[in-house]
Amino acid sequence: xxxxxxxxxxxxxxxxxxxxxxxxxxxxxxxxxxxxxxxxxxxxxxxxxxxxxxxxxxxxxxxxxxxxxxxxxxxxxxxxxxxxxxxxxxxxxxxxxxxxxxxxxxxxxxxxxxxxxxxxxxxxxxxxxxxxxxxxxxxxxxxxxxxxxxxxxxxxxxxxxxxxxxxxxxxxxxxxxxxxxxxxxxxxxxxxxxxxxxxxxxxxxxxxxxxxxxxxxxxxxxxxxxxxxxxxxxxxxxxxxxxxxxxxxxxxxxxxxxxxxxxxxxxxxxxxxxxxxxxxxxxxxxxxxxxxxxxxxxxxxxxxxxxxxxxxxxxxxxxxxxxxxxxxxxxxxxxxxxxxxxxxxxxxxxxxxxxxxxxxxxxxxxxxxxxxxxxxxxxxxxxxxxxxxxxxxxxxxxxxxxxxxx
Numbered sequence: 001x002x003x004x005x006x007x008x009x010x011x012x013x014x015x016x017x018x019x020x021x022x023x024x025x026x027x028x029x030x031x032x033x034x035x036x037x038x039x040x041x042x043x044x045x046x047x048x049x050x051x052x053x054x055x056x057x058x059x060x061x062x063x064x065x066x067x068x069x070x071x072x073x074x075x076x077x078x079x080x081x082x083x084x085x086x087x088x089x090x091x092x093x094x095x096x097x098x099x100x101x102x103x104x105x106x107x108x109x110x111x112x113x114x115x116x117x118x119x120x121x122x123x124x125x126x127x128x129x130x131x132x133x134x135x136x137x138x139x140x141x142x143x144x145x146x147x148x149x150x151x152x153x154x155x156x157x158x159x160x161x162x163x164x165x166x167x168x169x170x171x172x173x174x175x176x177x178x179x180x181x182x183x184x185x186x187x188x189x190x191x192x193x194x195x196x197x198x199x200x201x202x203x204x205x206x207x208x209x210x211x212x213x214x215x216x217x218x219x220x221x222x223x224x225x226x227x228x229x230x231x232x233x234x235x236x237x238x239x240x241x242x243x244x245x246x247x248x249x250x251x252x253x254x255x256x257x258x259x260x261x262x263x264x265x266x267x268x269x270x271x272x273x274x275x276x277x278x279x280x281x282x283x284x285x286x287x288x289x290x291x292x293x294x295x296x297x298x299x300x301x302x303x304x305x306x307x308x309x310x311x312x313x314x315x316x317x318x319x320x321x322x323x324x325x326x327x328x329x330x331x332x333x334x335x336x337x338x339x340x341x342x343x344x345x346x347x348x349x350x351x352x353x354x355x356x357x358x359x360x361x362x363x364x365x366x367x368x369x370x371x372x373x374x375x376x377x378x379x380x381x382x383x384x385x386x387x388x389x390x391x392x393x394x395x396x397x398x399x400x401x402x403x404x405x406x
Contacts, residue, residue, distance in 0.1 A: 004126060006175050007130065008130055011130055014077060016141045018100070037358055041094075047348075051347030055340040058108045061106075077100055080099040081161035111127065139253065139260070146249065219387070226288065226292055227311070228349060268316060268317070271283075280321045281322050
């Protein structure tokens with residue numbers, strides 16, 4: 001539990017910096033005369049790099065350990081925030097997103113760390129706690145970013161970078177390795193059987209989408225496509241229909257983040273015990289679908305907030321349950337790489353979502369991206385019906401050195 005707590009603290013601070021910057025990005029780009037479709041590519045550039053780097057970092061963490069990959073991700077975030085703070089052109093905003101995407105490829109490594117240190121029956125709950133920690137960052141970050149913006153254009157990036165540097169020191173000092181060397185692929189006495197290469201694993205997901213892990217990866221990718229499409233145009237929608245600005249956008253992110261934190265930190269474990277991971281995944285897909293299609297319907301802020309609230313409820317059920325099921329069914333010596341491939345397919349969704357959603361927002365109307373996102377998640381819900389409910393037992397987590405030994 002102590003190792004998980006340290007990981008959660010590091011993930012919280014990392015997401016705090018990310019959430020300080022992300023809501024401001026469309027406004028910064030608009031001030032530099034960027035069109036909506038350019039903003040879509042700007043958001044997607046993060047995911048393009050994340051897509052390329054996720055499987056590589058997962059495989060590397062299976063060979064060299066999780067801790068080094070996590071520290072690298074934190075370091076690149078600090079560099080990206082500095083670039084954002086001093087961005088005076090559109091290409092510098094793109095550069096900031098690209099550098100941050102390189103570090104964002106370690107998301108699957110964080111999930112593998114959780115799988116290393118938890119029992120299978122507690123894994124969805126632990127992944128929910130990790131998500132809750134990042135959710136607190138999402139909730140607080142936009143408010144800090146908006147406050148920092150009042151001190152100057154560069155202030156949000158500088159403050160976010162400073163938090164990252166503190167976080168790197170904290171993780172270096174207190175985050176131990178979770179995956180002992182003798183269990184790593186390629187190590188003497190390590191697990192039997194060489195891991196598949198990344199290309200083979202990706203091809204397997206494409207060729208046999210009905211298999212256990214492939215189906216779950218498609219559920220994750222489809223849910224991410226719907227959710228990120230909404231996220232890409234939310235600030236534009238709020239500015240267009242409700243007059244939201246850089247100084248008030250944080251209110252909506254605090255609201256959404258607060259619901260997500262309560263769901264993941266307080267309710268998720270009870271829901272897993274009550275429903276099981278497969279049924280919880282289906283409930284999450286259904287709730288997310290409802291939330292997405294309902295966003296454009298209200299004409300008041302109160303009604304909008306009620307509909308928006310369904311989105312973090314749905315994602316809090318869908319994504320942790322799906323990741324936990326993948327971790328149960330992956331081979332132990334391929335766990336980091338499998339979760340990295342999951343993040344790669346999620347990365348494809350993160351690339352496509354802002355590109356098509358912002359283009360549809362500009363060309364077809366402000367409500368169209370939300371309706372189409374809901375339709376995508378409806379297909380995800382149908383896909384979950386093919387996931388079998390019985391869960392194979394997974395090996396117990398491996399012992400790790402005590403905190404502070406690294």
